Amino acid sequence: MDNYKYKRVLLKLSGEALMGSKDFGIDPEVPRLIAKAIKPAYDAGVQIAIVVGGGNIFRGLSGAAAGMDRAQGDNMGMLATVINSLALQDTFEHSGMMCRVMSAIEMHQVSETYIRRRAIRHLEKGRITIFAAGTGNPYFTTDTAAALRACEIGAEVLMKATKVDGIYDSDPVKNPDAKRFESISYMEVLNRGLQVMDATATALCHDNHMPIMVFDLLGDDVFDRALRGESVGTTVVDE
Ligand code: UDP
Numbered sequence: 001m002d003n004y005k006y007k008r009v010l011l012k013l014s015g016e017a018l019m020g021s022k023d024f025g026i027d028p029e030v031p032r033l034i035a036k037a038i039k040p041a042y043d044a045g046v047q048i049a050i051v052v053g054g055g056n057i058f059r060g061l062s063g064a065a066a067g068m069d070r071a072q073g074d075n076m077g078m079l080a081t082v083i084n085s086l087a088l089q090d091t092f093e094h095s096g097m098m099c100r101v102m103s104a105i106e107m108h109q110v111s112e113t114y115i116r117r118r119a120i121r122h123l124e125k126g127r128i129t130i131f132a133a134g135t136g137n138p139y140f141t142t143d144t145a146a147a148l149r150a151c152e153i154g155a156e157v158l159m160k161a162t163k164v165d166g167i168y169d170s171d172p173v174k175n176p177d178a179k180r181f182e183s184i185s186y187m188e189v190l191n192r193g194l195q196v197m198d199a200t201a202t203a204l205c206h207d208n209h210m211p212i213m214v215f216d217l218l219g220d221d222v223f224d225r226a227l228r229g230e231s232v233g234t235t236v237v238d239e
């Protein structure tokens with residue numbers, strides 16, 4: 001544990017990442033790769049909280065674009081995050097990691113309800129704790145849920161796993177000359193309109209001095225190296 005700089009972290013996974021090479025839903029190989037990436041830190045005693053998105057199943061905005069009531073669509077999106085959370089829990093437990101799912105929307109039969117103090121207790125007992133159903137409110141995103149929960153549980157850093165290995169000044173997929181930032185301020189992220197997290201989530205982190213680390217979780221040993229304090233990806237910090 002002494003090798004690790006961070007003892008309690010919140011990891012944000014996008015729902016889309018769970019699709020892997022599929023067009024929809026969950027490619028079971030991806031939760032397995034995620035489990036493999038976090039296992040060394042789990043075994044060492046790092047307290048790991050997770051928020052997962054639901055974009056691989058449903059997004060409220062797409063529903064609204066198709067004529068659906070926005071709040072109704074968002075409720076569906078939040079339920080999608082519960083499906084993803086249960087899938088991750090199953091894989092983690094099969095990989096020998098204790099895991100609890102806590103939902104922001106009450107659903108006793110499938111998960112615990114989110115209670116901040118109980119969540120902290122789970123983490124202290126070494127259980128991976130997955131926060132499902134976003135913030136429990138429509139018109140928010142799971143990035144904002146991740147920022148909120150990270151602040152609530154006293155995480156030292158919010159780690160956002162993405163498909164690219166950090167934040168670039170332009171889209172590295174479209175522009176081969178795109179430059180990666182090693183560190184950048186919250187204000188610059190907001191002013192440049194960089195697509196790191198939505199503005200609400202970024203502002204919440206800014207106001208509460210919650211550092212955001214952006215990296216490719218499935219890169220070589222990256223999660224572990226980030227936890228040991230190595231500079232991987234991009235860190236968003238105070239100016
Ligand atoms: N959502 C919501 N409130 C929240 C979090 C999420 O209404 O606090 C809904 C919203 O419709 C969103 C969907 O859940 O589109 C899935 O979450 P998100 O789009 O953040 O997932 P990701 O992009 O990470 O896959």
